[in-house]
Amino acid sequence: MKKQIMLTLALLTLSFSAYASNAEVKLDHEKIPTDSASILRGAELVVDTCRGCHGLKYIKYTDMLELGVDPKTVDEWRKDKPVNARITTNMTPEAATAAYGVVPPDLSLMTSARDGGVHYMYSYLMGYTANSKGETDNKYYPGTRMPDMLGSAAATHPKQRAEISTKAKEITAFLNWAADPHAEDRKQLGKYVIAYLLLLTVLLYFWKVQIWSKLK
């Protein structure tokens, strides 16, 4: 019987590895920063570079203030809009369709709305290639309508690439924050909750041992 089980398991492992290998293009698993300085620089990059076409409808200007963006900068961003307004793009859907053929997606949930999350985001931003005619495409999203905003296709010099890579990481870091602004609070609270539960459970365990020791 044992032999049969082993055989079944062996067959399974074989079939697993056979199917696991035909994946798509491998994502770039560079580490995405989580420090507030990177997130703040990412916020500026997103508002300056991306907001022309993309909205961030679940983020309000007040959220940016809370994040730590300088109030003057926020005032420049929002212009005559109220401070609790949502961050939207100025491009109308009609204009976007006319220019790109599609309405650019809202970015607030972008890092959690794609398989691979932040790694997809970063890989996508860095994944532009150019053919001999100078037309760009993207390795991770062939046929994408978004222009190569960071210029990753043209950048060949290592120093230039490193600069673009830093920008892409910062943008990703900000969008990662935007997708789940309470993630840091959550992890912080989680540490306390789990520490408390560990202590409680250890005590419960000893209490259990004590109560059960009365049994003969």
Added chain:
Amino acid sequence: MYKRTLEWIDKRFPLTGFVKHSLVDYPTPRNLSYWWNFGSLAGIALVMQIITGIFLAMHYKADIGMAFDSIQHIMRDVNYGWLLRFIHSSGASAFFAVIYIHMARTLYYGSYRAPRELMWWTGQGLLLLLMATAFMGYLLPWGQMSYWGAAVITNLFRATPFIGDYVVIWLRGDFQVGDATLTRFYALHYLLPFIIVGAVMVHLVALHTVKSSNPSGINLADKDNIPFHPYFTIKDLYGLGVYLIVFSIFVFFLPDTLIESANNIPANPLQTPAHIVPEWYFLPFYAILRSVPDLAGGVVAMALSVLIFAAMPFLDRSKIPGGSRYRPAYRVMFYLFIVNIFVLGYVGAKPVTPGTALLGQFATIFYFSVFLLLPWVSKKEEKYLRDRGLPAEVEELIKDEEIKKTERRQKRERRHA
């Protein structure tokens, strides 16, 4: 004052008696392992889902124009809304994990056997209610996977003979999954948990009639039963602590692992996702559905794959008490069945390729074969083991059972004569 109040109540309602009988003195086998913790854990998972669900309902909007945004409102603007939502979304998975372990324990130790058939069948009913509740709850965030999952599953009812198309429209309240579907799923998602609570009561009344099974598979003598309180209250509390630690890891550190990324895109009826997958707890059944090439056949196979558990008390023909303890063949079947469930889960999660399709069909046939071969295997196994000689006490138990059976038959015949 306290004593007088209690006396006043007890004259009118058997409060003290009930607590004493069902919670304090309730005799429980002393040899229960930690696998017996999962019943009470399931109850706690249910209560946590109901409480977080009620608070989520205070902020959620069941309207296709607002549902997706209202979830983001909960996640971002409601104080600790993210905590409520993640406890609820991870809680669904935790509930299924606990229930599946609870079922696996029942199968491994043969707890479904006489006299606990009604426990098993009420449990089966609870499983179906839980599945329905989870399925409807999954539509509420109105993401892409919510929408397409509901579209695919409601579409299965097209397989109903003659009136299939009407049944689908009746379920959805519209020709497509839409606002009517969302509001009715919301109403039912709020209702069903309370029906589950009622069904749990029935499950517990049955439990307190037949009492807990135990790892030996033999009904213990009175001296081997101990009062529920304090022994099992403390044991369950300790188990709850461990459970909450594991649960908290998911809620606070890995809440997104159980949410499909496509579900963070608002539902779009015009754009089918590249591949539609249900939640992990439905994957094995989904794999069985897809393994049958014909729609009606697939639906029947999927329904049977869940319902066939109810037949276990009939399929297991062995007279040897308990489940796996004295029964090596049964034990091997159990483990192979569990491995096969994981294979089906894997197949259900992958896009259909000739390879996965074949593996899925193989695993589906295996799934049903285990059930269908059980009557024969359990009989053969019994004969083999008894020929080789069982432990004396087990043999005695079987003989006792047989004597009791003949006595009952004779009694009946005398009455008729």
